Amino acid sequence: MPITTIDKDLESLTMTIVADFPVPLARLWDAYADPRQLERFWGPPEWPATFTRHDMVAGGRSNYYMTGPDGSRAGGFWEFTAVDAPHSFEVLDGFAHEDGTPNTDMPTMRMRYAFEETPSGSRSTMTTSFNTLEQLEQLLEMGMEEGTVSAMGQLDAVLADLASFAAGRATEAQILSDTQVRVSRVIRGTVRQVWDAHQDAELVKRWLLGPDGWTMPVCNLADAVGDTYRYEWENAESGERFGFTGELVESEAPYRSVTTENMIGMEGPGTLNEMTLTPVEGGTLLAIVVTYPDAATRDMVLATGMTDGMETSYARLESEVLASA
Template sequence: MPVTSLTRDAEALTLTVVADFGVSRQRLWDAYVDARQIEKFWGPPTYPSTFTRHDAFVGGRSHYYMTGPEGEQHGGYWAWEVVEEPSRFVVTDGFADLEGNPAEEMTAMRAEFDFEETDAGSRLTVTSTFASAEQLEQVVAMGMEEGVRESMSQIDAVLADLASFALGAGTQTQILSDTQVRITRIIRGSVADVWRAHHDPDLMKRWLLGPDGWTMPVCIVAENVGDTYTQQWASEDGEQSFGFTGTLLESASPHREVTTEQMIGTEGPQTRNELTLTPAQGGTLLSLVVTYPDAATRDMILGTGMADGMETSYARLEREVLGSS
């Protein structure tokens, strides 16, 4: 078990956890900023978590929910205040509904995560500061101390699983719920370069093509929130064509954007796409959370081989735009 100490200070209104790990500080940091990894240990084994949003940048947010043994779900959120990769981040940590909206009846706390290098690997110190003695006692009574120990006991297994999260694993698809899917890939390139490759029409026409044999004659980028984008593809033989259009809903360059998407010439279905770019060992972790209107639509679109086409495009992005072999 990695927990070295757990100290409650009633005067300072803090709860401090120290845990030691036999991996590098960077590896430990990556486990916390990658939604695929943190949801494997953020919460006791009997209350596994699902992260539907995880923004490791100042001003970003994380939304998650824990599912209990009887199927009951409890939501939480982080509001990211400080990010100093790979040594420190600070978040406001609070309870929320399943959409990530803060629970007004529950006061949030401040959580500071400090990552240090040690002779044996790395050390994580998490200091939670509460608004009052009553709040501290309330969360302790809810079993927070034991929950922390149980949660951290799962981290070693995640850290040991390099193959699932390392550069070279390719495009991965994870079903989050009946309506949501998360698509992830580590791309060889900086966050700034990957962002530019998603927003420069000339670059997009070089890599965003899916399987070989297609061109992208139309690429209109939405530059400001509220703008419409249009992307159209045509087969090289000129016999087939299709396209998508949508609206830019949110933008926090170069880390996150949210758009709608709908196939041109159809009545639906429309999806909501949330793109997040996070620095990671070996490049940039690209995460795309897609929200569908229902499970049937989700399965229909996944069944088209969408992930395979995306992998072909991302490999082309690395090879032809970012210059990776």
């Protein structure tokens, strides 16, 4: 059990939990920065968490839900008010309805995590500040302390799982729900380098090609929110051609962009693609949450080998673009 002290201060309306870990500071920080790792310990074992958004930057937001043994869900959100990697982050921590909107009937707390090196590894200090004594007592009665202790009891195993952590470079797709898939890949390069590689049409034409044998004759980027984009690919041997078009609906350089996507020539609803770039040890974690219109469309796209094609493109991004930057 990593927790060393728990202190409830009824005068200052805070609860502080200190935990020590036999791992480097960067490793501990990445467990919170990478949603794939965070959701392995944020919820208690019987209520595992799924993060559908995780923008670990000041002004960013995280959305998550925990699934109970009977399939019921309890939602939550974080609004990041400060981030100082790898030393601290602060959030407004609240409850959410099933659709992700804040539940204003429940209290919102301020939570600060501080991380520091120790002679034996690293330490986290989580301080939760409540607005009133009644709020603190309400949440303690709901089992907040026990739930937090139970959740953090899983963090030791996550931090010790160095094999999967090190193998996390390859592109992987994780099904989050009937309509959502998260595609993740650690890319060797800074956040700015990876972001810029998505904003320069000539660079995009060099790496966003999928399997060998394809070219990208059309690459019209969306420069500002509200602009449309158009990508077209052509097989050099057969002349086969396909493409996508869509609109840039959100952009927070260099950390987050959100686009719609429709296949050219195909009718019906398209997808919503939310890309987030997060600095982690060894490079930048690129995560794209894709929202499909339904589970059938999700499964059809995954069956096309989408993940393998994206891995080929991201490997090319590293070797051909970032290596020469």
